[in-house]
Amino acid sequence: MTSHVGATGTGTTHPRTRTTTGGTGTSASPIATPLGSPVISNNNSQSPRQNHSLGNWLSSPKKIDRDGDNHWDPYPDSRTPRVQVPALWRLVRTRRRWVLVALVLTFILFRKNTTIPQLPLRSSNPSILLPQLPPGLQPMLRALGRSRPNPLDQYDKAVYDPKLNVPSWPTQVTANEKHTITFRCSHTDVTQLCPQSYRLLFQGPTMYSPTFAASRQIDSRTVEVEFTIRDPGHYTVHVWPEHDSCGQWSGSDNLWNKKLVGWEPYQLEVVGPSQRESHKQCAMGHVPPPTDGRWITKSFLDPGHATSDNSPHAWWLQPHFLPTSDQKWATRYSHFFTHTECKVPHHTVKEWIELVKPSNLVIFGDSVLRDFFCLILYPALDGPEGGACKFAKDLAYQTSDKMLDYQREDGGISKLRFRWLPKGEVETLEQQLSQLDEDPSHVLFGVALWLAKESVEIYEAKMTSALSTLTTLTPSSTRILVRGNAGSVQAIQCYDRIGGGRRQLEAMNSRLAEVVGSNPRLEYFDVYPVFNSHPASSSDGRHWGAVGKEGEVRPEVGAGEFAVMDQMFWKWMGY
Numbered sequence: 341m342t343s344h345v346g347a348t349g350t351g352t353t354h355p356r357t358r359t360t361t362g363g364t365g366t367s368a369s370p371i372a373t374p375l376g377s378p379v380i381s382n383n384n385s386q387s388p389r390q391n392h393s394l395g396n397w398l399s400s401p402k403k404i405d406r407d408g409d410n411h412w413d414p415y416p417d418s419r420t421p422r423v424q425v426p427a428l429w430r431l432v433r434t435r436r437r438w439v440l441v442a443l444v445l446t447f448i449l450f451r452k453n454t455t456i457p458q459l460p461l462r463s464s465n466p467s468i469l470l471p472q473l474p475p476g477l478q479p480m481l482r483a484l485g486r487s488r489p490n491p492l493d494q495y496d497k498a499v500y501d502p503k504l505n506v507p508s509w510p511t512q513v514t515a516n517e518k519h520t521i522t523f524r525c526s527h528t529d530v531t532q533l534c535p536q537s538y539r540l541l542f543q544g545p546t547m548y549s550p551t552f553a554a555s556r557q558i559d560s561r562t563v564e565v566e567f568t569i570r571d572p573g574h575y576t577v578h579v580w581p582e583h584d585s586c587g588q589w590s591g592s593d594n595l596w597n598k599k600l601v602g603w604e605p606y607q608l609e610v611v612g613p614s615q616r617e618s619h620k621q622c623a624m625g626h627v628p629p630p631t632d633g634r635w636i637t638k639s640f641l642d643p644g645h646a647t648s649d650n651s652p653h654a655w656w657l658q659p660h661f662l663p664t665s666d667q668k669w670a671t672r673y674s675h676f677f678t679h680t681e682c683k684v685p686h687h688t689v690k691e692w693i694e695l696v697k698p699s700n701l702v703i704f705g706d707s708v709l710r711d712f713f714c715l716i717l718y719p720a721l722d723g724p725e726g727g728a729c730k731f732a733k734d735l736a737y738q739t740s741d742k743m744l745d746y747q748r749e750d751g752g753i754s755k756l757r758f759r760w761l762p763k764g765e766v767e768t769l770e771q772q773l774s775q776l777d778e779d780p781s782h783v784l785f786g787v788a789l790w791l792a793k794e795s796v797e798i799y800e801a802k803m804t805s806a807l808s809t810l811t812t813l814t815p816s817s818t819r820i821l822v823r824g825n826a827g828s829v830q831a832i833q834c835y836d837r838i839g840g841g842r843r844q845l846e847a848m849n850s851r852l853a854e855v856v857g858s859n860p861r862l863e864y865f866d867v868y869p870v871f872n873s874h875p876a877s878s879s880d881g882r883h884w885g886a887v888g889k890e891g892e893v894r895p896e897v898g899a900g901e902f903a904v905m906d907q908m909f910w911k912w913m914g915y
Contacts, residue, residue, distance in 0.1 A: 513569070781818060822856045
């Protein structure tokens with residue numbers, strides 16, 4: 341079943357009705373103003389002078405009069421000469437937000453037979469705030485004077501764009517069913533400011549974000565996004581626009597790619613039965629497809645796991661909460677990734693090396709896999725400080741070979757090597773393989789971001805050549821995992837210079853899976869759904885090695901790499 345939420349049509353569709361298609365016909369019904377944003381008309385022919393909504397009044401551009409005062413300009417596109425107004429009226433308009441608050445509170449105070457609700461303006465439950473006000477005013481009043489943290493970076497302030505909105509936000513949906521939400525853009529500059537897609541992040545008992553492919557552009561102002569949430573519960577929903585390009589705003593005060601949709605986070609109740617959750621361990625070497633998994637909170641499945649050894653989930657839940665030298669589930673991360681079909685066990689880096697016993701693990705890739713080597717594997721295996729992984733903003737650090745020899749408890753040596761191969765050049769790969777002191781026992785290969793400006797066809801051809809060279813020059817016993825691209829997060833960092841938007845990267849991953857599937861020596865390692873549903877954990881959004889104390893800047897960074905590390909080593913356990 342698919343439910344459509346929001347106005348999807350243009351032309352004659354009334355802005356305060358929604359069209360629902362399903363069953364045997366089409367019906368139009370009045371809708372309530374959404375909790376998250378004001379109603380914006382769908383009539384694209386409306387002139388600037390006709391659009392006098394409260395949302396436009398609060399966010400319209402200013403003009404500077406000859407006397408130097410900033411004034412609200414209700415008709416920013418008008419060429420009509422301005423008329424001087426009394427100084428008192430100009431003062432009222434320059435303080436319009438506080439005047440609006442005063443007028444609304446005065447109306448409540450003197451309303452007959454009505455008392456002021458004894459509720460805090462900053463209550464954590466948006467549904468009970470100012471209940472006697474019209475729903476359309478509630479999000480605007482809550483937004484006035486309130487600062488929210490950026491859900492992707494706790495040191496950034498969340499900035500909202502009310503001209504990107506949802507005509508009708510649902511208050512409740514059913515789990516495990518497809519639903520569609522419609523977004524509307526009311527910016528005057530459609531070409532620059534109306535996005536081609538949106539990124540939604542649902543945060544509740546579990547965490548989920550639809551892919552780029554789930555977005556469908558209806559017209560220059562309207563985009564539909566399809567989603568399915570599998571687990572019931574209450575969710576807070578953050579939404580960002582995704583533009584085909586964002587570099588034009590770099591260095592400006594208005595980073596439109598980082599602004600969130602509406603006035604505040606949206607709220608959603610998901611109802612229905614919980615899906616069946618297996619607590620059994622996956623067969624050795626078997627990792628379910630990432631689409632079978634999702635990020636869950638620590639207490640979602642078994643709130644008593646930390647103290648109850650009798651829980652059937654205790655064997656795989658408890659390792660995520662035991663403080664160790666190389667992982668931070670117990671002290672920092674809010675979610676961890678797991679599958680429903682079966683459970684991939686979680687271990688520390690040292691435990692995985694002791695279990696898999698790689699003689700020579702070689703990683704070929706760009707800066708994403710360099711971060712994986714230097715910020716997860718290297719320190720966990722007691723790599724010396726000041727060694728090859730000491731961060732520096734120079735070319736030597738970025739491109740130099742990195743290596744570590746680790747002596748296992750059985751006396752054997754596990755060699756770990758990183759080789760810089762950002763574009764998968766065949767000649768460079770041949771040279772790097774020839775310079776290894778011994779044949780690789782395990783290979784992790786991951787190349788994507790540096791080729792994102794190329795066409796998908798060129799990327800496919802380069803990967804075909806590079807992977808053919810890799811299988812030809814390595815022994816048949818070498819276990820090769822080809823890691824798909826983890827994606828990018830435009831709301832954290834604009835990737836225009838390399839062209840790494842989700843539209844392009846999802847298409848590249850699809851072609852890479854086809855190339856890998858045609859070679860029996862290779863196994864495709866799809867990590868995209870893991871990172872896409874937890875964008876704050878992604879090192880692709882901004883390399884945390886470059887920002888110093890990554891835990892203070894982005895507390896969730898690294899969670900994605902720990903999750904895929906478990907899957908990587910578990911796959912190798914099956915050989």
